[in-house]
Amino acid sequence: MTDKPTFEENLTELEEIVQNLEKGDIPLEKSLEKFQRGMELSKELQFKLENAEKTLTRVMDQNGNEEKFERDEDNEK
Amino acid sequence: MTDKPTFEENLTELEEIVQNLEKGDIPLEKSLEKFQRGMELSKELQFKLENAEKTLTRVMDQNGNEEKFERDEDNEK
């Protein structure tokens, strides 16, 4: 797990790929590779983000009761 | 029991978590953990407080009788 690059490392790699591609002096094959790599990375990042979002929502939803409670309490005020 | 962090320690930890998250310079995974931790903490603290409030309210209500008793005594005077 520790070897696995973090979300931020992946993001940085993706951004570097974008910068390299923007320079445009790399062979097609290379750029294709990089592009593909970038696509992979972005896919992964997106996946991670989605996961994170789910987690966040879940955690927040777990507090839904309290939210209700809070609202009740607010009503009481 | 003594090893268990106090309410105040938990509150301090929660505040640090919030500040950390607000600064936003921590890795996603880390931040997710912290978020979860923060939510847990806040939940726990809230639970404790609500319990305390209930207890206090109850206890205070229990003294309603005594209050009446006192009032009766006042009437006698």
Next chain:
Amino acid sequence: MTDKPTFEENLTELEEIVQNLEKGDIPLEKSLEKFQRGMELSKELQFKLENAEKTLTRVMDQNGNEEKFERDEDNEK
């Protein structure tokens, strides 16, 4: 029976608790604990007082003459 704290000891403890709470520099949990202890103590003290009052009333009722006597005396005032 001897080991049981006396009413005055209980009252003293309650007073210490009240003074501690009035100083107000104790952690919430501690203060909650102390408050509850204080409430317990006050309940016990009240119970004891009520018992005392019952005893007082009962003993006085056991010889009705004096009650009458007292009332008569009060009327005379």
Next chain:
Amino acid sequence: MTDKPTFEENLTELEEIVQNLEKGDIPLEKSLEKFQRGMELSKELQFKLENAEKTLTRVMDQNGNEEKFERDEDNEK
């Protein structure tokens, strides 16, 4: 009979109890005990006094003749 405390001894004990109670520096439980003891004493004393009264009345009734004798003498005056 000699071991039994006399009326005066009981009265003195009652007086001491009253003084103790009036000083008011004894624990509540103790003062309740003392009060109960005092009430017992007072009941006993009252009982004795009532007995004394009965004895006196009985003795007086037995001497009805002398009363008559005295009245006769008064008439002569």
Next chain:
Amino acid sequence: MTDKPTFEENLTELEEIVQNLEKGDIPLEKSLEKFQRGMELSKELQFKLENAEKTLTRVMDQNGNEEKFERDEDNEK
């Protein structure tokens, strides 16, 4: 007969009893005893006096002259 106390001895005893009782500094039980003794004595003394008086009257009645004489004397007063 010689051992029996005389009227005067009994009277003196009665007088002492009365003085004692009037001073009032004797224990209740003792004073009750003394009261009873006093009543007995007074009864006995009265009985003796009445007997003596009867003797006086009877002896005088046995010769009527003196009675007349007495009455005359009374009338003269």
Next chain:
Amino acid sequence: MTDKPTFEENLTELEEIVQNLEKGDIPLEKSLEKFQRGMELSKELQFKLENAEKTLTRVMDQNGNEEKFERDEDNEK
């Protein structure tokens, strides 16, 4: 006859009794006895004096015989 107290002895006894009683320092029982004795004596003495027969003077003749004295009889006529 000689053992019987004479009139004078009885009178003396009566006088002593009267003086004793008048001094008044003898016990009641004794004085009652004395009173009764005195009354008996006085009765006896009075009886003797009142009931003795009146006598006529006699005269002793030469032969030692007492005879009526004619001069006394004359006086009575």
Next chain:
Amino acid sequence: MSIEKYLTVSALTKYLKRKFDADPYLGRVYLTGEISNFRVRPNAHQYFSLKDERAKISAIMFRSSFEKIKFKPEEGMKVLVVGRISLYEATGNYQIYVEKMEPDGVGALYQAYEQLKKKLAAEGLFSAPKRELPIFPKKIAVITSRSGAVIKDIMTTVRRRYPIVQLVLFPALVQGESAAADIVEKIHCVERSNSFDTLIIGRGGGSIEDLWPFNEEIVARAIYDCKIPVISSVGHETDTTIADLVADVRAATPTAAAELAVPVLGDEILKINQLKMRLYQAFKAELKIKTQQLVKLQGSYVFQQPERLYEGYLQKLDYFDKRARQAMQAIYTENELKLQHMLSRLREVAPIESVRLNKKNIEYLQQRIRNAGLTYLERKEQRVQAAMVSLDMLSPLKIMSRGYSYVSQDKHVIKSVKRLKTTQQIEIHFADGTAAAEIKKIKEDQSND
């Protein structure tokens, strides 16, 4: 006879008196004689007789004259007197009015009397203790003349005073030669009978000669030896005989003797009655005193209101009882106040505010953490989106869309024909897809090399 011939007693007496008074011899008479019937009357005129063996004359001596004489006239004394003879009309007696009187020697009997008196006095007969008279005699012997006034006076007095006594007269000669012996005999007779309480020896008044038996020694000794108390009443008060002196009691007159011998019966009965009354009163008084003492004691409040014996205790007890209850009530009230005070302070320090504050704080922190989480994620998303957009822009596929395509075999781009062979399977990549192809013919371009 006519009445005028009779004289009145007064007229005759007056006439006689004049005869006496006018007689020259009788105006002043010198007379010798023996005093008789004399009893001194103090501070008064003196009446007596003067006598000799055969005759007797009454005499009077007025007080003024009597006070002048220098001796004490006595019965039987021979005297020389000077006086006048006159008649006392009231009694018709003639008498000598004595003006002067002198003694004329001493009489023979008087001398004998004095001698015996001295002798007996020396023997102690007179000073010997006297027997006491019984107060209540039963039987009294009287030695006197049967016919005299003595027994009559005694009888009268006794009858009056004490009629229950037996009087027995022992008749005796009281005058003359054998009188003394007779008296002695009678005394012995009285003694012998052993039944008498008192003996009275008496004789009326008379001259010293008349009374002489009572001055004789045998009589005196008989009286002295007599075991019965003797009352002597001889002659008048002025006649003191030896018998009088030796007797236990001397009475001036027979009446006095009787009075001495017996009490008054009524008085005695009264006395006994008085004793009885005193006895009664004394005993009654004693009873009264004792009764008063008893009544006083019975009247003590101790017996009248015995409840006072314990009333004090009742009050005390009530007082203690009340105080105990008040004290206990006070203790209770004080503790209750303390507790209520403590309780209200405790309630005031209930940490409810702190709890509510903290709750708000926690809510706020929760809000913040939620916001922070969302913001953080948003920012990451943005970065990823930006990179992805850029990457998309730079995609080589975009060039191919202008009509370019490339060949690859086994994922390797084939940049030169030299690397191709006929029948070789290749992939032609287009912008919008791939196509599989087989090399049919190879034509190498030289120039380009």
